[in-house]
Amino acid sequence: xxxxxxxxxxxxxxxxxxxIEYNDDDVQVLDCVKDISQLYPLKSTTNIIALSRSGHxxxxxxxxxxxxxxxDLLICPPNIRLEDSEYTDDFECRVLCLSDHIIRExxxxxxxxxxxxxxxxQLYVVSISEVCNEEFMFYLSLIRSKIMNRxxxxxxxxxxTLVRIQLLEICWILANRPETxxxxxxxxxxxxxxxxLGLVSxxxxxxxxxxxxxxxxxxxxxxxxxxxxxxxxxTASDWVSQYTIEEIRFYLxxxxxxxxxxxxxxxxxxxxxxxxxxxxxxxVSPSEFRHGRG
Numbered sequence: 001x002x003x004x005x006x007x008x009x010x011x012x013x014x015x016x017x018x019x020i021e022y023n024d025d026d027v028q029v030l031d032c033v034k035d036i037s038q039l040y041p042l043k044s045t046t047n048i049i050a051l052s053r054s055g056h057x058x059x060x061x062x063x064x065x066x067x068x069x070x071x072d073l074l075i076c077p078p079n080i081r082l083e084d085s086e087y088t089d090d091f092e093c094r095v096l097c098l099s100d101h102i103i104r105e106x107x108x109x110x111x112x113x114x115x116x117x118x119x120x121x122q123l124y125v126v127s128i129s130e131v132c133n134e135e136f137m138f139y140l141s142l143i144r145s146k147i148m149n150r151x152x153x154x155x156x157x158x159x160x161t162l163v164r165i166q167l168l169e170i171c172w173i174l175a176n177r178p179e180t181x182x183x184x185x186x187x188x189x190x191x192x193x194x195x196x197l198g199l200v201s202x203x204x205x206x207x208x209x210x211x212x213x214x215x216x217x218x219x220x221x222x223x224x225x226x227x228x229x230x231x232x233x234x235t236a237s238d239w240v241s242q243y244t245i246e247e248i249r250f251y252l253x254x255x256x257x258x259x260x261x262x263x264x265x266x267x268x269x270x271x272x273x274x275x276x277x278x279x280x281x282x283x284v285s286p287s288e289f290r291h292g293r294g
Contacts, residue, residue, distance in 0.1 A: 026098065026099045026101060026102040027096075027097070027098055027099075027102060027159070027163060028046060028096075028097035028098075029094075029095070029096055029097070029143065029144065029147060030095050030097070031092075031093075031094055031095070045078050046078060046097040046098060046099055047075070047076070047077055047078060047097065047098045047099070047100065047103055047118070048074070048075070048076040048095060048096075048097055049073070049074070049075055049095070049096045049097075049098065049166075049170065050068070050073070050074040050075075050076075050093045050094070050095045050096075051072075051073055051074075051093055051094050051133070051136050051137070051140070052068055052069055052070050052071065052072045052073075052074070052091070052092070052093045053070065053092040053093055053094065053137075054070050054090050054091065054092050055069070055070065055087060055088040055089070055090040055091030055092060056068070056069040056070070056087065056088050056091060057069070057085055057086065057087035057088070057091050057093075058085065058086045058087070059074075059082055059084075059085045059123070060082070060084040060085065061080060061081060061082050061123050064123065066123055066125055067125070068093075068125055071127055071128060071129075071130065071133050072125050072126070072127055072128070073125070073126050073127075073128050073136070073170065073173070074093075074123075074124070074125050075117075075118050075123075075124045075125075075126075075170070076123050076124075077118050077119055077232070078100065078233075080123055080233075082123075094137070094140050096140070096143075096163070096166065098163065098167075100242065101246070101249075102160070102163070103167065104242070104243075104246040105246065105249065105250070106160060106163060106164040106167055107164075107167055107168075107171065108250070110167075110168065110171040111201060112197065112198055112201050112202075113171040113174050113175045114167070114170075114171055114174070115197045115201070116194045116197060116198070117174040117175075117177075118174075119193070119197070119231055119232045126173060126174070126177060128173060132169070132173065135169065136166065136169065139162055139165055139166050139169075140166070142162050143159065143162045143163065143166075146158060146159050146162065147159070189227050189230065189231070190231060192217055192219065192224075192227055193227045193228060193230075193231045193232070195217060196213060196217060196224060196227070196228070196236065196239070197239065199213055199216055199217070200213065200239055200240055200243050201243060204265075205265075205266060205267035206240060206243040206244045206247060206266075206267075207240060207241075207244045207266065207267050207268075208240070208267075210224060210225065210236045210237055210240065213236065213240075214236075221236070224236045225237070241281065244266065244277075245281050245282070247266055248262070248266065248277075248278060248281075248282070248286075248289075249282075249289075251265070251266070252286060252289050252290045253289075253290065259271070259274075259286045259287060259290070262274075262286070263286075274286065
């Protein structure tokens with residue numbers, strides 16, 4: 001590879017030191033990927049979605065070398081350690097950083113596709129067609145336009161709709177990738193982790209004992225949690241809590257069900273228990289969150 005620069009500086013990622021065009025804790029947009037690469041080794045607390053515009057890069061993570069070039073889409077979930085990078089002088093890419101919460105909120109019925117591809121592969125690169133590349137850049141330009149013209153006070157829903165379109169496009173690409181890139185290469189552990197996410201996502205009452213999920217997979221709860229930590233840096237209980245909280249967010253903000261009905265629907269034994277759970281995870285009561293105070 002000609003004209004390769006290597007960044008020896010060390011540190012953890014700190015977006016406050018970078019030029020970010022938009023940041024509301026759920027969405028971050030930036031073009032200065034070379035600035036990020038000066039901070040290796042790093043971990044990001046967000047999901048990173050990067051679309052290469054030109055040039056070529058190599059990223060080292062967990063003993064793997066990931067090649068990332070023009071027309072490639074790179075997806076990295078939170079807490080993946082990126083150890084080093086090399087890139088050509090002409091390397092450019094656009095980066096969209098999204099919180100787990102906003103991905104779950106915007107994808108909902110497609111979240112299994114995201115989790116199964118992204119968390120199983122951990123650092124994932126997929127080549128996309130020229131047409132898809134142009135469409136991605138088009139929507140990124142729309143997102144940037146909304147960000148750069150914030151004085152117009154456009155509703156946040158417009159920006160979130162544009163982000164959702166991008167995520168749905170990515171999920172379509174992931175769901176239709178060749179079979180040789182998916183289950184054929186998965187180890188038994190990855191398959192079990194994949195199945196666990198599917199069980200939680202598809203369970204109407206997600207807040208079940210870990211032992212129950214483990215039993216459905218014919219493994220022990222301890223082994224299930226070990227797999228979750230290995231492939232996502234989160235425990236099985238963390239995953240159940242995250243899915244449960246997202247259900248709570250959705251029903252409190254987007255349904256006409258009463259708080260009592262939501263509590264029963266999500267499997268809580270009583271209103272008091274439901275209220276305590278919401279306060280613990282969202283910082284306010286169910287009623288306060290429903291009225292936009294959380």
